[in-house]
Amino acid sequence: MGRESQERPALPFILHLTLAILLATAPVVCLISFVDYVSIRQELEATAQEFQDQTETGIILSMDLVDTGLKIFDGTLNHRMQEKFEPFLAEYERAGRDPAAMDLYCVREDLGEGFDLYIINESGIIEYTTHPSELGYDFTAIPYFYDRITEIRLKETFSADRIVPEIATGEIRKYAYMPTPDRRYLLELGFTDPDLQQWRTMLEYRDTAKELVDLNPNIDEIRLYDSLGTRADLQHESDRGEICRYAQSAHERPAHRARHNRLPLGVCCASPDTTNTYARRGRQRRRWR
Numbered sequence: 001m002g003r004e005s006q007e008r009p010a011l012p013f014i015l016h017l018t019l020a021i022l023l024a025t026a027p028v029v030c031l032i033s034f035v036d037y038v039s040i041r042q043e044l045e046a047t048a049q050e051f052q053d054q055t056e057t058g059i060i061l062s063m064d065l066v067d068t069g070l071k072i073f074d075g076t077l078n079h080r081m082q083e084k085f086e087p088f089l090a091e092y093e094r095a096g097r098d099p100a101a102m103d104l105y106c107v108r109e110d111l112g113e114g115f116d117l118y119i120i121n122e123s124g125i126i127e128y129t130t131h132p133s134e135l136g137y138d139f140t141a142i143p144y145f146y147d148r149i150t151e152i153r154l155k156e157t158f159s160a161d162r163i164v165p166e167i168a169t170g171e172i173r174k175y176a177y178m179p180t181p182d183r184r185y186l187l188e189l190g191f192t193d194p195d196l197q198q199w200r201t202m203l204e205y206r207d208t209a210k211e212l213v214d215l216n217p218n219i220d221e222i223r224l225y226d227s228l229g230t231r232a233d234l235q236h237e238s239d240r241g242e243i244c245r246y247a248q249s250a251h252e253r254p255a256h257r258a259r260h261n262r263l264p265l266g267v268c269c270a271s272p273d274t275t276n277t278y279a280r281r282g283r284q285r286r287r288w289r
Helices: 013-094 104-111 143-153 194-200 205-215 245-251
Strands: 115-120 126-129 172-179 186-191 221-225 266-270
Touching (some): 013 104, 013 205, 143 186, 172 194
Antiparallel strands (some): 221 266
């Protein structure tokens, strides 16, 4: 029976050799492929991150350019505001350094249209003003700003804020400060003018953000937030429903007492290929109440 049965044919040597080579080289090929995959992936991720960083830097530089233009415009008003304190201080001296004896409305007429006068006492309260809605406001409710105006009051230094819009009316105003010679009070001037609104809006963060989105297909959206955490890049006030959580308490304050700068508190932009946001930049600004 054993002889009658056919013997199984032996595998050719070349096939054995081929199988041995495959078994020996397969792990090496897999290892090389995996190393190449990791290397290429890291390179692509680094390139993507570098491109994202460049986009972020470009956005911030563009916003800084707008901000620089607005600062220059602000600076053109500083000298004028400083000169307007001369009749204000003269009236303070004429009244024997007694604010109650001052005729603020007469001084306002001398200064010209668009000016309002404020006298802030040592306790940080607006004790006298030609703007009745702000009479009696207590700046100690905003400790960091109270510290700032106290420092101004104790020094013989003129100081001016950036141009800011009022929350209640959206009216553009510029504020400046001058201490009295006896350092008992801080005199404040507020100025508004229809032309101020027109010239101020010639440089808009919103317009720059829109142009950047239109020019760069990798940017899906740029969001701008003011110092209260409110979306500042929306066209209509009714659209501004997105508020940063930390700013909720600020919106619970009386609206007519709120002054703030529209300089962005943060810039957030999102790529259409990712849910991550980047290009955040803190910009705590001057005044809100």
